[in-house]
Amino acid sequence: MTSVPDEQQMPDITAAVGDHTLVLPMLNGLQHVDRLVERFGRERVLGGVCVVSVTLEEQSR
Numbered sequence: 280m281t282s283v284p285d286e287q288q289m290p291d292i293t294a295a296v297g298d299h300t301l302v303l304p305m306l307n308g309l310q311h312v313d314r315l316v317e318r319f320g321r322e323r324v325l326g327g328v329c330v331v332s333v334t335l336e337e338q339s340r
């Protein structure tokens with residue numbers, strides 16, 4: 280999926296969403312949120328932040 284769901288992807292997403300489903304997109308940026316809210320409603324689209332932290336050791340271990 281791209282950073283914004285397009286017209287070809289939205290039917291696949293819609294098919295996976297049931298009556299009690301919440302949508303938590305894990306995409307970069309915020310443009311996709313508006314499309315998802317438009318389709319599913321603000322009460323069903325969640326937002327969040329993901330932080331990935333790594334430590335590189337010597338000799339690429």
